[in-house]
Amino acid sequence: MRRIEFTNTQVASSETARDINRGVVLNLIRRRQPISRADLARVSGLQRSTVSLITEQLIRERWVVYGHTGRLPRGRRPTFLRLNEQRGILVADLRPTQTTLGVADVNGRLLSQEVMQTPPSPRDTAEHLAARIRHLMQVHRDLVFEGVGISLPGRFDLETQRVVFAPNLKWPDFDFKAAIEQATGMRVELENAANACVLAEVWFGHTEKVRDLVVVTISEGVGTGVFMNGQLARGLHGMAGEFGHVSLDPLGPPCSCGGRGCWEVYASNRAALRYYHESSQASDRLSFQGLLALAEAGDSLALKALDRMAHAIGSGMRMIVASLAPEEIVIVGEFMKHWPRFGPVIEAEVAAGALVGMPPRVRPAAEPGMARLRGTVALVLQKHFGHGVRTAEEERPQAVAL
């Protein structure tokens, strides 16, 4: 019996146009608020009538509210629209030793923030975090919460909904997402910290039209988030972006991932501490904060260690420049406090790696302290604000799968 299987390709219905335009308008409001409907029409290219219908819908959905009335040299006054700040997002940044959590509004503004120790086991972490989240929900009863967004030093597989790779956490297999969802009753979104930083840059940064961007997070380890063609590259099991675990020397020092000589082994905070301890006689364990402070005070061994780290960061980035040719590389990490000093070292390495034309811009994150947490706001809002990606550029030729 010749029977065709049901594949159900993604087709457009009569509502598809509205879906797309709703996303466009909502994102324009987000980026340019407060903004009038007339301006939305001008900027988007949609008709004023269409904009009115769409904004009416957005106001019904409570994403948008009326703001104050504008004032023009002549003519009727525009009614400004802005996002509804009564909608909150619960955000958390999970790190090996401590976890930051808080409440943010839809504009990525943090309304409150607190820090807790990260327990070693994922089960305890989920439990403590969920308790804190429930408490925050009580405190902010005036908000309607959209969900929980968590950034973590690991990779989250969308298929299996599990954290699949987090060498710096050393977690056993555990359904972290479900645990928090059950304990809070909220939808939870997990994402790698570097990917979260990408979202933060793209959503809340000044880089509006960047299509190709790589974020490098330097902390315990080295993480990278890859943004290509205006989308996050996740790869199989969400593992795309592990430049930190590309081996630069098969005989190098062992890495937490099980390999040897990974970029992370040379460019992370830990690496700098190792460099320092190798050269100094001091036997007491120093924290990276301590190392930064020493460098600030002019300690030459500390400066030397950070310089080696900077060279390692830069030379690893050459790999990123050649392989992905991003427009920008954004660096996030405590190390960036010393950017004025070590930035040129990194930039020189990157420039040497550019095969043609100008090397990519290398710069610190727009708001370094906030990047991870803000990114999780975008993570949660993503499914409401964007159906696919649509940048303001003209269409580029693209491949068609299927």
Added chain:
Amino acid sequence: MRRIEFTNTQVASSETARDINRGVVLNLIRRRQPISRADLARVSGLQRSTVSLITEQLIRERWVVYGHTGRLPRGRRPTFLRLNEQRGILVADLRPTQTTLGVADVNGRLLSQEVMQTPPSPRDTAEHLAARIRHLMQVHRDLVFEGVGISLPGRFDLETQRVVFAPNLKWPDFDFKAAIEQATGMRVELENAANACVLAEVWFGHTEKVRDLVVVTISEGVGTGVFMNGQLARGLHGMAGEFGHVSLDPLGPPCSCGGRGCWEVYASNRAALRYYHESSQASDRLSFQGLLALAEAGDSLALKALDRMAHAIGSGMRMIVASLAPEEIVIVGEFMKHWPRFGPVIEAEVAAGALVGMPPRVRPAAEPGMARLRGTVALVLQKHFGHGVRTAEEERPQAVAL
């Protein structure tokens, strides 16, 4: 004067749904031809009436023609539809020493094929190639030509419309595209050879639903084409994918790109020849074909050289595995003739580089000899067949730029 600039974001009009569905139906016909309208409706999920209207349009546009009538156990017989093979594409694969060109139909089938020497200068190349193309157009007067697609060992910048990086061609700056367009009167599309192979795999291969794929071409140099989230990654100036010029050893042998110790220096055909000449006393210059023949005949030095090459290929791929986590890596090149022998070497290296779960499949191209040329067919058809990418999978969360 407060005036909002005209950004004109990409919005949906009332015709957007049709555009999208037209693309879906056209691509379904391409992949499953011959196919009836009833089956198209079943597979796509569109209504039969909608499919009828769309196919009517496609037939008017002469992309689709009626095929023969089907036969079912009972009921009215379906009319099969298929692509119109009267539409041809002029294709060429430009390589440092020789250029292959030909005529293909919309299904990527080559109707004729010929080879010419590649002159050293881009001007002469354009001239000779255009003359051959004009001749082919005369020979195939029965076809309506859609355009010219050319793959080349270099990168093409869509912004400036120039070939920007082709170390193995050593071309001075020259507007190659315009030269051929003027000399033939056809629209010309240029693309990197590895990217062309990606298109060939995705369009004509059996891998229908792969979203993340990397093609590695091994010839004079090593090229890679990156396909992520169902799209070709082009990067700034079209430079994404130059894994071949990531330096593995800053003190290694010099590379044609000006760097040192690039992956290409260890993994290309040239590298294998170098390995061979280093170990053998033979002073006569061998071609890579010759080396392959020696290996086939059991020459141990030739086998050793190819084995070193295979190891180099595999170890460079670990970089790709870690950084992009593709589902598949496809290899194209003369070297693949010996895949049964050296495949396991490469696979073992790649498996060692996988950080979590199964390593990506590594395999030869679907039709190795055709990959580049077929890819250029897709390159030319791209703008007619696909408005953006739509795979059959459910929506994944994605970032929204702007």
Added chain:
DNA sequence: CGCATTTAATTTGTGACCCGAACTATACGA
């Protein structure tokens, strides 16, 4: 042969949506 059954394809009516033009609502200044 006639008729029920089955499947393909078309026709027709409906609702969603965008567009553009006309219209209403405000504001300012001569």
Added chain:
DNA sequence: TCGTATAGTTCGGGTCACAAATTAAATGCG
């Protein structure tokens, strides 16, 4: 007070997908 400029709404028209009804064509059974 009226002309002009700007914001926002209303309404008619066109495109489109959808669903149900209809037509077309083939099979097989009584």
